Amino acid sequence: MDCQCCNKRPAGIRICDVDDNSIEEQINVCPDCFNLIKRYMFDITKPLMVTADVVREVQGLLNAGDKALATIPEPGGITPVGKDPVPICPDCGITLSEFRAKGRFGCPRDYEVFAEHLDPLFERIHDVQPARHEGRLPENSAGEETVQRRQTIADLRKRLDAAVAEENYELAARLRDEINEAESASQPESSKESS
């Protein structure tokens, strides 16, 4: 049987899509195409796809030539960092390697913390150079206050839990009052109206 990807070399490997323990689809490919498919599938920047779709993408790249094939990242995805200490986000605690493994940021701050590693990734994903935003941004930064109040409440809650754990009930009572006060201040007018 010929490889269902390149349609040239003999197929030696069967890829099965499994869903709820039943085989949904089987595709037979040659070892060379299998390696390309595997690299494409494990590219963290790509959405999860069924094998047939991956094969179709890889076929497209095969037809488009070597330059197109080179856009599939090597295993591991992105250029290694070198000997620098492991960058870690002080806000959410995610490390650069964790971000690379998951393909998802932990919080908005990561964009700042990992900035020097991001441009090459963004240039490749978005096929653009330089990797800079074009287009709209919020016109004002209203609502800032609400978020700060929320964060204050979250901090107070943490301190309250700690106080209770230490059986410091005097402090706990004071914190509870502060939380109640902050919470009643953060009720928006219109929600009072409609509830």
Next chain:
Amino acid sequence: MTEDAFDSFPHLLGEWLKGSGPDSDIVISTRVRFARNIRGFPFTGRASETQRADVLKLAEDALKQVHLDRSVVMLELDKLAEIKRDVLVERHLISRELANGEGPRGVTYGRGEMLSVMINEEDHLRLQWIKSGFDVDRAYHALCKVDRALESVLPYATSDRYGYLTACPTNVGTGMRVSVMVHLPALTLKENIDQVFKAAQRMNHAVRGLYGEGTRAFGDMYQLSNQTTLGRSEEQIVEAIKAIVPKILEFERQRRGQLYTEERSFVEDKVLRSLALLRSARRLNVQEMMSHLSMLRLGVDLGIINDVPVRTVNELFILGQPSHLQETEGRSLPPNERDTLRADLVRSRLAAGTN
């Protein structure tokens, strides 16, 4: 809010299924979505239960503050039954990911089902606007209004360098995705669909199945969307879609014309067999229903069928989905019972003389 909003839900369908709007012979709907996050919180995937609850509360309050709560339905998904969540997925109001997610999360949608706001999906907010037909400008401008209103009360996470900051690096920048749902039966029949895929890909656009990433193209329905969001303005993304889609439409129309003039008996046979099957079948699984509905839709456009409105066909695509059938019936059903009910639904909607 409550589940009351569901009472009339399975029977009333959204604006985008009307089968009207520009190029509605091929384009089912145009959807624009923005991914937005609130500053000061980790992205949903890394947020604690309390932080997710806070985000949900902030978002709901903001929606109320901009008076989006008057004519909309607000649902908290962790309090909603699984079938009802699946109905929302089949309606394209929420994603599969949000339906199957965990913890505090919600959706707000307009009564006409054009606006939907998902809360605590991969990003804190996913705003989307769907219009029937090929109508990018209207969908985009309508969504911008909502976004502008929300940004006046919610501090979005942005940077000058990277724009709107998102959980996934594929959405950063504008956070904008335009998806056009197209019905391409002639290109599928004539085996030209791969050409369309490749051409779209060369222009940085992706073609996916009916229910988004990783899903199959049932019923010859495909979604074309922009793949890149950074380094191009919203207007450029809109213009790119407006340049690509008409080429696909032209290609599909040309193939439809060819089928009708050069292979009349072939296409008439296919269409009329599908109609006869749908009007007679006692059991229909979902793929079978969708592939025959696809032929029906083609037949309506070519004038082979005159007594079935396109809206009926569009609606059956949704009403015949598993969770809609179960929600209408009020209980969960095994597949063979669903197939019987689906066949009943299709027969009654397509019965001669009812339309």
